[in-house]
Amino acid sequence: MSNSSLVTHTKLSPNNSGKRNHIIDTISIHCMAGNLSVESCGNLFANPDRKASSNYGIGSDGRIALYVDEANRTWCTSSSSNDNRAITIEVANTVAADPWPVSDEAYASLIDLLVDICKRNNIKALLWKADKNLIGQINKQNMTVHRWFASKSCPGDWLYNRHGEIADEVNKRLNTEINTEDDDMDVEKFKELWLEMRKELKDNDSNTYSKEARTWATEIGLIAGGGIGKDGNPNYMWEDLLTREQFVTVLYRFAQLMGKA
Numbered sequence: 001m002s003n004s005s006l007v008t009h010t011k012l013s014p015n016n017s018g019k020r021n022h023i024i025d026t027i028s029i030h031c032m033a034g035n036l037s038v039e040s041c042g043n044l045f046a047n048p049d050r051k052a053s054s055n056y057g058i059g060s061d062g063r064i065a066l067y068v069d070e071a072n073r074t075w076c077t078s079s080s081s082n083d084n085r086a087i088t089i090e091v092a093n094t095v096a097a098d099p100w101p102v103s104d105e106a107y108a109s110l111i112d113l114l115v116d117i118c119k120r121n122n123i124k125a126l127l128w129k130a131d132k133n134l135i136g137q138i139n140k141q142n143m144t145v146h147r148w149f150a151s152k153s154c155p156g157d158w159l160y161n162r163h164g165e166i167a168d169e170v171n172k173r174l175n176t177e178i179n180t181e182d183d184d185m186d187v188e189k190f191k192e193l194w195l196e197m198r199k200e201l202k203d204n205d206s207n208t209y210s211k212e213a214r215t216w217a218t219e220i221g222l223i224a225g226g227g228i229g230k231d232g233n234p235n236y237m238w239e240d241l242l243t244r245e246q247f248v249t250v251l252y253r254f255a256q257l258m259g260k261a
């Protein structure tokens with residue numbers, strides 16, 4: 001369990017229930033209902049009398065703060081079952097009135113943070129249907145909003161109406177990153193590359209610190225070498241890996257030299 005490396009301000013809040021009782025499989029985006037900096041929001045959540053918190057906060061300048069470790073259950077969405085499974089994120093509003101808009105910087109950081117949360121928590125995609133009846137059916141919808149659990153307008157219409165767009169942008173980023181990282185890579189391809197890499201190690205390249213040991217080992221026949229190298233000498237493959245099979249063979253030869261086998 002980790003937190004986002006995108007965080008630049010941390011003020012841990014006492015307002016949480018400790019360890020979650022559920023894996024993280026849901027995202028709940030909230031609005032701060034004000035243009036709070038990440039510091040001001042952190043100070044509010046630091047007050048035990050507020051009895052409120054979120055995992056992350058995003059200011060209008062786009063900075064991201066951590067208030068409650070992802071491992072812990074926040075007091076954010078007026079629902080124990082939701083907060084036990086959701087990462088909760090408070091986003092600052094540039095205007096403290098309906099429709100509770102957020103800045104371009106905060107919106108961009110929200111997408112970055114969501115991509116990071118999904119990757120680290122193995123959430124393959126964000127799913128949004130704007131359907132309260134799908135709460136808990138995470139294979140159909142894994143985003144929830146505060147207004148479904150309490151008589152509040154949170155996250156405000158500006159963010160609420162963009163939930164589909166937010167999911168699309170995050171999923172596009174997740175797919176691109178997965179495809180560029182794993183493009184046509186599978187076990188067969190990996191084996192091929194692995195053997196190709198080991199080919200480069202099959203020569204007599206070696207470091208000087210091991211010279212004495214190498215000379216000793218070849219002279220007494222502990223290491224025999226596999227075939228003849230490009231330089232006409234036995235190919236000792238000094239940089240290549242040693243299998244367990246080769247390891248016991250070396251030990252056995254050594255024991256024989258010592259008269260113990």
Ligand SMILES: [Zn+2]
Pocket residue numbers: 030031076077146154155
């Ligand atoms: Zn809320």
